[in-house]
Amino acid sequence: MTVAVLTSGVALGVHVPGLLLARRLAEVGVRARVDVVERHLPERERGLIPAAKAAFHRDFRVALAGQRLAARNSVGLVEDSVAELMARWAADDVDLLVVLSGFWLPTAHRYAAAHAGVRVHACHVDSVASPSFTSSGGGGGHPGAHEDIWLLQERDGGVARTIPVSREAALSWGERTGRLLAHGGGWGMGTYRAHAAELARAGFAVDVVAYERGDVPDERGRDRYFMIDPDWQPWHDPGFPPFGQIADDGRVEFTRGVDHHDGFHLTRAAVAVVSKPGGGTLMDSLSSATPVVLLEPFGAHEARNARLWVRLGFGIAHDDWVRAGRSLDVLESLHRNILAARPRALSYADQLAH
Incomplete structure (x- = not known):
């Protein structure tokens, strides 16, 4: 099995878990690569990110209002860049796409449709679908398109599954x-x-x-x-x-x-x-x-x-x-x-x- 872990670099709450997942998979002998959606945005769109980050940091009200604009990254990826990426996935025999940012869903579904046996996991780090999934039409309930994995699913008085940050024991x-x-x-x-x-x-x-x-x-x-x-x-x-x-x-x-x-x-x-x-x-x-x-x-x-x-x-x-x-x-x-x-x-x- 080869896994492509698909993240967003502007959301470290999903990008860092993606890096952790790739690291934990390598420890158990599974090949994994990490791909970041912003790498495939037009350069002009990518150039707007630093100013948005600064504005969101300085005023939380601006950040909350800016959630309505989250859908802008769900479209408009550079086609040549995406096509080249999917060719690399095929060359690497990627057969599982773990989507941590919903902005990746259209590309992931497209690759899975073109390659028999490829699975798509929509991996949610939040307890409900975040804006990147809802704005991409991937908030859950897509039978046959992908399997939803909920890291914060409640079970037996705790959380069903997680991506371990470290294998070390917690400090007392x-x-x-x-x-x-x-x-x-x-x-x-x-x-x-x-x-x-x-x-x-x-x-x-x-x-x-x-x-x-x-x-x-x-x-x-x-x-x-x-x-x-x-x-x-x-x-x-x-x-x-x-x-x-x-x-x-x-x-x-x-x-x-x-x-x-x-x-x-x-x-x-x-x-x-x-x-x-x-x-x-x-x-x-x-x-x-x-x-x-x-x-x-x-x-x-x-x-x-x-x-x-x-x-x-x-x-x-x-x-x-x-x-x-x-x-x-x-x-x-x-x-x-x-x-x-x-x-x-x-x-x-x-x-x-x-």
Whole structure:
């Protein structure tokens, strides 16, 4: 079996899980390649992405309004580029297409129709179909066209399957740093910066993932700031995002591993992640047994993710945690819930291999 993992570089909540899936498949002897949809957009369309990312980061209301424009990437791929890609798939004997971004569905279905025996998995990192799937007409219920794989499907008081971020055991509560990790996903979206400042004033030590250098205040106190290399473009670079801590003089020494994204080290050691409930964030939470203090969601699909995490006892809404006195005991209880459920989540990569 050869697997093509199809992602979107502007949605790190699906691109990083795609990189992780390819890595986990390689560990169990399955050949896999990762293809990024933006590589096949017209250059003019690709050139608009940096400005959109900056606008969405700076104003969450703009980001929420911009979801209505998500369908623009579902059409208009460069035909010569797509045809060349499908020829490479055929040469590599690709017989399974794992679609993590719905913008790929028309191309995946086209390739499957032309090659007998090819399967298409629409792999959803969210608990319901995200805008890339709904805008592509692939929100589920396509008998014969593809099989829907739900990573956040609820089962036996936990999650049915996942893509393991790491094979390492989760750290015990006593091994944690006592720090909180605040971030806004790959685009740095949401209200996390204001909440990080509020938590620092309340006496917590916070690790903050900045999106741009202007996010870093002059006085940091006990807070630490990190960032993804702003020049990194996943449609040109096949590795995990370069990541590093911002030094007092503003310099960043970016590093990255080959097993998983470097930011996971912070998640694994934290007592909680303070973030909007993106699918990739919840995958990190499950793999690390680190609870999530849930901030305002990015759209209806993330709102459903938040309700699932609360129902399972893996996370708590920010306002509810504040009403509970920002209790560490509450976070420890959530950590123990995840720790108990974690072994029951099957590895999607292992399922594919066997």
